Amino acid sequence: MPKNPNIKPTVFIIFGGTGDLNARKLSPALYNLFLDGWLPDQFAIIGTGRTRLTDEEFRTKLLADLNQFSRNGKARKEDWEKFAPHIFYQVADVKTPAAYEQFSQRIAAFEEDWKVPANVIYYLAVAPEFFPIIATGIAQRHPEDDPTRVRIVIEKPFGHDLESARALNKLLAQHFQECQIYRIDHYLGKETVQNIMAFRFANAIMEPLWNRNSIEHVQISVTEQLGVGERTGYYDNSGALRDMIQNHLLQLLCLVAMDPPVNFTADEVRNRKVDVLRAMRRFKPEDVREAAVRGQYAAGWLEGKKVPGYREEKGANPASNTETFAAVKFFVDNWRWQGVPFYVRTGKRLHRSASIISIQFKDVPHIIFPAETGESWQQNRLIISIQPEMSIRLQVQAKRPGLDMMLNTVDMVFDYQGTYAAEAPEAYETLLLDAMLGDQTLFMRGDQVEEAWDLIMPILNAWQGRPSLSFPNYSADSWGPELAEALIARDGFHWFTLPLDGKKK
Incomplete structure (x- = not known):
């Protein structure tokens, strides 16, 4: 049975x-x-x-x-x-x-x-x-x-741009009801991604902190060591913004930023995600240069092996303007998130493969301890690691053992491997089972797809209309172009990376 x-x-x-x-x-x-x-x-x-x-x-x-x-x-x-x-x-x-x-x-x-x-x-x-x-x-x-x-x-890809996505939605609507259409994004089937909603809405301690009053900024990073491999034909007509940010990273952003749904029905959850996309600040052409960064990897060395640059990959255009790295600063203009920047980045041939959401809380309003007690003082941070480690960790300040008052950052950690003996199912197992059950909660609705395309179209149009003169602009085994660091550094922050041992850096 x-x-x-x-x-x-x-x-x-x-x-x-x-x-x-x-x-x-x-x-x-x-x-x-x-x-x-x-x-x-x-x-x-x-x-x-x-x-x-x-x-x-x-x-x-x-x-x-x-x-x-x-x-x-x-x-x-x-x-x-x-x-x-x-x-x-x-x-x-x-x-x-x-x-x-x-x-x-x-x-x-x-x-x-x-x-x-x-x-x-x-x-x-x-x-x-x-x-x-x-x-x-x-x-x-x-x-x-x-x-x-x-x-x-x-x-995916569901459309190549807003116009083609609308056309595909229109065609599907002529033949099927929305309840029959399952637009799949495998990221939403990942166990840790599903746990974002459980963590947020099943724990009373989180909701009072989950807003502009307590959170300073949010980072979402999906980085890959691999290059394009055998996908050059597809990738050269896509790029990092289309391939990753328009779907995967914006879906993660929606899970972090959405308001509590009334219940756990598919349309109610998806309504709240669409609310986030509709509230996100649209870009004017003149905003793109300050809010978005693109890059393309050059040849280099990765784990002791020489790897080619993107333009030297088999089947690639030697003068390709396709970005293999993209970073964007978004804002969600509503009462919960007004003024809180959401930084997202993704890229290939980077130093490490990882998918991490970092939520940095505001500093305490007044530090009562002498400066010398907290040389490594760090603001509280919540880190949701999707891969390769599956964990949720809260970084807080604590006293070191000893007779003097010295503070350092410690981690309060929930990790799947240490908590559960059973192996987590693959994302496609979850999504195929939901399709059998007729549960569309983890699948994208037509209006959700179109809102995501509408949000990034000004960036796509600006990049297509203005070829980069600096490509390639980052080497293999780096963290991307220098402008990506400048994007976040202008606001006084830096990109967060979780070390291989899972301890704070």
Whole structure:
């Protein structure tokens, strides 16, 4: 029996079934859900693509993927033999009506065998140019179905700019109800990200401090050691601002800044997130230079290995103006946050891979201790580490042991590894389970996507209209361009990084 009886018989149809996302994330997530008892007794997974494979060949491929990428390690023979009969493959050209007719026939066959109607989840793990084609094809095969049983999951990027995002939303609205559309951002499925809401709204001590009266500024950093790798073709038309800030980092900002929802229903939570985006101060063209910084990495050395600059990556434009680093200062113009700066940054080929939210509180109004007692005095800071460490730590001042009064900063820490024996699920496990349950809390709504695009469009337009004359402007294994430090230093702050040992720096 599944752990949740509300999970109905389900058919997963994965467009891009032979692709990298399915290999690394989707199939391992479904397999782990199966192992943990979260899939219904009656389910089917249909991978589809243009490559000609039999069901058995597809199963063999997925077994190799699971052995490499599943958090549970190599599949045990007895577990795989129970899972494999639920996996199928269908070669399909998504541009032809015949493909969707074949899907309909297969779904009907499953329902006849199961003796119950099935929920159908179409997962679009394909390039964005196929989103409209597939969405239209799906809709034409389900014109009279119960809309609560047919769901479409769309990967990022959702649009290339505000205009294209609006166009895609309009097309989807012609064929589906909003309750059927699951715009996925895998960051929202991460365990520590979900814990932001629990930390804020399940603890009475936090809410009185969570505003402009107590908080001085907020930093959100998502940094990567890796370069663009094999993604140059996609990345050269995207860049850090589109690829990371428009979705991932703005979603984290919304979780930090949102007002308490009335309840935990999907639309109520998403309403509060949209409120934040609508309250965020829009940029005028003349503001961009002071509020946003871009960078592009040069060749250098990383962990003892020489790495190429972005323009030397395979397939990159030798004169590319694409940014691999972006930092922006935002403001949320409402009663809770007026005047509090939110600094966000993201970049590739940086010194360390980490995702950290740092909330710095205002200093005490009057320091009663002599100066020599607190040489390392530091304002209180709340640090939410999403990866690689999963923790929440509050930094406070305390007296050192000894006969004299000497103060230093200590950490009050909650970390997953030390608190819970069970391994945290992967983000895609959480999100796929929610899609099965029809819970859209962790998925973006159409208006939310458009507000995020509207916010960053002035920066995108300014950067596209004014190519950088300084690229490349930071070396591999650095923390980004010098202007990024100047962005935050002008306000008297510095970028926070959590050392590898997790102790304060």
